[in-house]
Amino acid sequence: MRLAGCDTLRRVPARLLTIASYLAVSVLLQRRVLGDLTGSAIGRVSADATGFTWWLAHTAHEFSLVTDLQNHPTGINALWNTAVPLLGVVLAPITWTAGATAAFDVGMILGPVVSGTAAAWALGGIVRSRLARAVAGGLYAFSPFMLAHLQAGHLNLVWAVLPPVLLGLAHRLFVRDLTRPWVLGALTGLALALQAWLYTQTLAVGVLALLLLALVLAVAHPRRAAARLPGLLRAGLACLGTVALVAGYPLYLVVAGPARPQGPLRSPDYGSADLANTLTPTWVTLLHGVTPAMQGNLGEQGGYLGFAALLLAVVALVVGGARARVAVAVGALAWVLALGPRLYVGTEPVGVDLPWQALLHVPLVAEIEPVRLQVVVVLAAAVLVGLALDHPRERPEDGAPVRSRDSGTVRSRLPGRRGTVRGYVGVLGGALVLLTWLPADAQRVTPATARARPALAGEVVEVWPRITSRWYGGPDALRDQIASDFGYRLSGGYFLGSDPGNPVLTESAWNPYQLGAAWVDLWPAPAPPADPDGAAADLRARGVTVVLVTGPASPAVLDWTARVTGSAGEWRDGAWTFRVPATLQR
Incomplete structure (x- = not known):
């Protein structure tokens, strides 16, 4: 007789091995800082590393979201800055013992690890193979998006945990049997609320991604969406209530708090992705050539997908299953939005208005840097790679039902030699994406004396x-x-x-x-x-x-x-x- 918890216990070593592998890669990439955690900061530039270090130290010194330690006597509003108060609390023991610079460096090393682990977890109901999930999570953790923000010292963005967590919760809300809507809604609200205590722009990006996913699924399956609507409404109420309870104060500071900006922060074109970056690898990846000038600073040039990822998306769209087509659709919509209000190619606007124009006058949403939606694009690419690597002989498609050994969910199988060929083609495509996204040994540190x-x-x-x-x-x-x-x-x-x-x-x-x-x-x-x-x-x-x-x-x-x-x-x-x-x- 098999005990109910045996499968879960057997999965624990595999999960620990996955986390350990992510940590090993992250430490290897950031090894230059290991000998001087207190006197050097991860990143090629010092400004943002200094800013994050200041906020980590401030949170460990006094937990306040409005302070006049800078800009005296007016002060500054933490929620309009990259204060990362949640990380400040989590990393406070390191700040107290080894200093804020060490806490920043540890946070930069752990950010991709936690983000990749969240992505591997989120694929639990989508991808059957544990190895495929681990590879897809690693692809997300060390994607060009993540590598670029590591170079810029963007602690808030390398902790890209919310998008995959929302993906995992959305799969339970929109696809699986919705038996506990209040609980799932509260968990979704908790994820959003914790992100509000981490970085509000990623919160906005996550909400947009969730809306895009809901829209795609509603268009693809209108009857199923209508049938789930009552349960989703209950989940939505639980979500909003949890957000108000846990993150009401920080959201108040964003909307009406003191010392907040009283007008648009930047030009509408600021923070737009460059179309050239989609096919042009920068020096953050191992396979790259001479990088031409592109829109945005080095931290915002992480939108590289490459021909292999685009080809994989086309194949998935044409012959893939429902999960693959949804990933392509959501990724494509996020990619278009990431291009901003006008199309840029090689730093030059080409006179083409884009859908982001419709969001330029939406309060708060207009302050999002569209390029940050690339995190949704790379997550969609990671999902495609996970599906491509998922048991080529037994691809879960729209065929006969088969029960997943890991999740207990009903899957489907594409029978016959044709399915096997498609499976191996998917594996080849996924392997090519992995090859073209391999990180370069290019991570640097700056003095933090x-x-x-x-x-x-x-x-x-x-x-x-x-x-x-x-x-x-x-x-x-x-x-x-x-x-x-x-x-x-x-x-x-x-x-x-x-x-x-x-x-x-x-x-x-x-x-x-x-x-x-x-x-x-x-x-x-x-x-x-x-x-x-x-x-x-x-x-x-x-x-x-x-x-x-x-x-x-x-x-x-x-x-x-x-x-x-x-x-x-x-x-x-x-x-x-x-x-x-x-x-x-x-």
Whole structure:
């Protein structure tokens, strides 16, 4: 007599082996950081790595979603930034013991592992072979999309867990017997709510993907959709209730919270995928040539599919089963949306308007960077590869029913030699996709050094050179604040938000002191058309008590700062410190 839990127990070692293999690949790709987890950050650029590190440290220091530690006195809204508070809590033990940079690096290594594991789980009701599911999950975990965001230091996007989790839940909601709609709805709501605590743009992408899948299935099977509608309505109510309960506050901060942007963040064309990227591999994959210029930065050039993936999609659409055709349809719709409102080829617009135009005036949705929908495209490609590798002699298609050994669901089998040939063709196509998506040994790290400034405890600090969003070194002063255990506040910062004089900011606004410092540094003669008294009044109005001049400061900047503050300055902790008195005697 076979015990009911034996199959589950037998699957545990296989699942652990799958996770271990993903972890081994991730560690191998990021091995350059292993010798210096506290002093180096994963990624070719420093800006976003610094930003994520700051937020991880901030969450471990104080769990607040509105803070004035940057952009004092207005502050910043965490939910309009890449604060990843859920990860901040999960990684807090590492932050407390080894520091925020180590926590960031560990998060970057684990992100693809958890994402790939979620994808392998999601395919449990779709793909029969455990090996095929493991390969498809690995393809998703180390897809060109994921590799590109690893290069850019995008911690929020390499934790791409929600799309596959929604796929697994959607299969239970839309395809399997809907026996417990309230429970499934609550689980879906919990997944969405947790994503709200991780990164809201991926939440929006996940909701769009779920709607696309529901639309495709409703069009393909209208009678079945109508029959399931009552159960889906109950699941929807449970989903919305769970989201409101678990993520009501962060969603409030997005919609009506303080210090949020008061207008469009970017041009509508920003964040559009480049059509050339679909067939042009970049240096993140092993097989690549000279990469031409393309729309977007290096972190947004992860949309490579290649001829093998496109051919596999065409074959699946023509001769594949229902699951394959649904994956192709959803992937194709997401791919079109990822191209944004206008078609770009090699950085140039070609005058073709695209469906994203219809979303440009939808509140909040319009703020999504369309290129981020590529995560749905690569997930659809991973599903196709999983189906292609799934037992070529017994392909689950629209034929005689056969019960799955793993999931207990009823499958179908395409009989005869014709089915076997199609199966092996699918295996060949899947293998070619794997070959063309193999990651290159191109992952890099950047220095993440900092200097503690204990003498600034309790102060509000203006920093020169100013904190900017430049990818290389722009927000480095944030690391000094972390090293000082947030002992002082910064009048500037690197963030998305606003202040009373600027409805939209991507970094702190230029102020009179900074304008004067830039003038004397670049054009020291003749006398600068700047007003030191006005600059001093502005500093006092914003509550600044110290001006900190770091780096190889020019004599002209030091002289200007002395005139503004009325202080001779003091060399301390590797920088010039100028105190700003409450009143100045001139």
